[in-house]
Amino acid sequence: MCRWLAYSGTPMLLDSVLYAPEHSLINQSLHARLGVESTNGDGFGIGWYGPDGDGTPAVFRDVGPAWSNRNLRELAAHLRSPLFFAHVRASTGSAIQETNCHPFRHGRWLWMHNGAIADFPRLQRELCMAVDPALFPSIEGSTDSEVMFYLAVTFGLDQDVPGAVARMAGLVERLGHEHGVPDPLQMTVAVSDGERVWAFRYASQGRPRSLFYTSRAETVRRLHPELHYLKEISDETRIVVSEPLGDLPGVWNELPEGSYATIPSDQGTDYLPFSPLP
Template identity: 55%
Template structure:
């Protein structure tokens, strides 16, 4: 599988999360503790938004994250209020740049940890459901990118969470038609540059791990002498496949079949319920 991080809050230098924590994403590329694989060396990607908004920038490479000096240099000099980073462990598709996350369309970024079981059997049906106006945007061969484009097809721009629920519902119904009982295994992160969504879900209700940082007051009360935590604000949130440190009370497990909406002001935690879209929509 894979590992990913997402950050939302006041601008920070990106390497603070990738490199400067005890068990940051770059360390996880070699020493993941809660993933299916210990090593995630089949490429990586970083997508970030500038303080002024607009479409995100992106850097992807097929080299292992731990050995890419360009990533280290970029991360030490880029400051961002919202970014997503991903390290890849392929489930069978080629190691190539177009298969590295985050996937991007317009202002949207999308990362996935997991697998669409039976993807090769379903692939034709899933691809044919993608809006023809979007189809040419698919440049890789992963199930993750197809899931992203299904979400775009089913209304990501106007109803982000509902669109992902419809995309997952469509994959599950297509899977059943092909004899696949548990088609979806996923944690997702996606953003339009203004909000960040994170989802933990699987068809068999045994999803991969996902955590969100506790609120500022809790973290600062537990660790009053930590210099990094003194800089936190009420808006700061970090979502991770596995904790970046072993400090108690900092990381809260996201429940099964749950979506987070992280935004300015009050965040939301809601049930994630896949829906089979209407035939006309599919």
């Protein structure tokens, strides 16, 4: 599978999140603790928005491992962004090529995924046929993750993000069951329009892949007053990760199974329930 990270909040150097923590995403690309594979070296990618969080995000992807890429290290040391994604890949069978590396981009949207559609080759044709014909030429790679993205765009990502993702998941499950696949979908997904991040954790059956989010900045400051850099970040600053970047008590919270989080949230709660829609 893969490991990923989504950051939203006070503009931050990518290096401070990707490399500096003791169990950073770059460290996880070699030594993941909670993933199916401990090594995630089948490519990587970052996507980031400008200072105002609007417009089309930039994307940098490569097929090599993240831990040895000098260009990634150089970019991370100089790029400052209020909202960025990062992903290190462990292929589940699709080719190791740049167009299969996350995050995927369409217009203002970024998307990344950890997990899989079970028996994807059996379902691929029908899933692709459900993508809006106007969007289909935008699919560049061969992964289930990218097809999931364009299905969500087809099903109304611009109008209702949770609803679009739920309809995508519902289609995957329906087609999977029609083809005799008992547990079609395993996913943790992050999607952003440059203003918000939505993070989903779901599996058709069994335990979904791990996903964690940080406590509110004011809570972390109270728990760890010795961390002086926390004084500079806003209360809305949050990170969502496949696995925690360190072991500080009170910082990391597991997103419950069958739920999604919105950052920043105007719901008055950190997360809401998620389930597929028919």
